[in-house]
Amino acid sequence: MVWEITVGQTLRRREVHSLVGGGSRQNGIAPVAGSPEILVFTDPASGADHGYDRFEGLREDGTYAYTGEGQNGDQTFQRGNRALRDAQAEGRNIRLFRTAGVMATYVGAFTLGEPAFEIRQIPSTAGPDRDGIIFNLEPIEAAACEVLPAYGGIEKATGVRDWIAPSSSQYLMASSDTAARAAMRDEFRLQAQFGRWLIARGDRVSALRLATAGTFIEPDLYNSSTGEVIEAKRSVARHDVRMAIGQALDYSNVARLNGFQVAPSILLPARPGEDLLELCHSLGITVWHSDRGGFTRLSPL
Structure with missing residues (x-):
């Protein structure tokens, strides 16, 4: 079967099913029997009624968080959830639609990211509360992502809110990469220790939600007492420090566009190499690092 629906095209949902030759008209995940297509429908308004909007939406890196099927009890890998989990292994295409009432807009073709859920x-x-499956969907073609809601709730806006220390127990990464899971735990631990x-x-530590390009982004910490947005990384390896530099500059720029006067900072578990420290300072970035049970601030001259 040749896929005939174009990115951005809006149809009645029943027309979508007629064109592709099947798939449940009621479920959010609708595998098409005898076809490689899996139709995935996201309805932000309906999801908000169930509290799913807190875990669903377009993330700052362009991936889409999608809540699995099942409104009561722990979600399990049955029916649509199993089909979506196994899509890549079975060579199936994930087709994402944004729905509103009886209408569905084709966003584009997606694949599962890493971790997949x-x-x-x-x-x-x-x-x-119960266990929910949050799928990690990545676009694989020019997608109409502008029709998707931002991660964390379609009604939420830019602003400052209470900071909550992150915990590695907040979620379980479905990845075979044990090193990645350990890195996430280390980074969360560093953020929590620094914030506390x-x-x-006596500083006022907050979370800062910033609107940009149809979605929202959030620095790891916002110290409103010093006017710093802070990006944490789990090591002083060059690739981690370089990534932190880019993110800190991006956060501070977007914050200014949203009306916040802030300075970029990064948080590391130890003092970085002198060349990297010099690079940070040349860009106006403050470096914080763990030091003897506390933290040391290395500011640009």
């Missing part, structure tokens, strides 16, 4: 604690329609250290010395 996370297990998060999400709300239940009736009852306590700042608060203990």
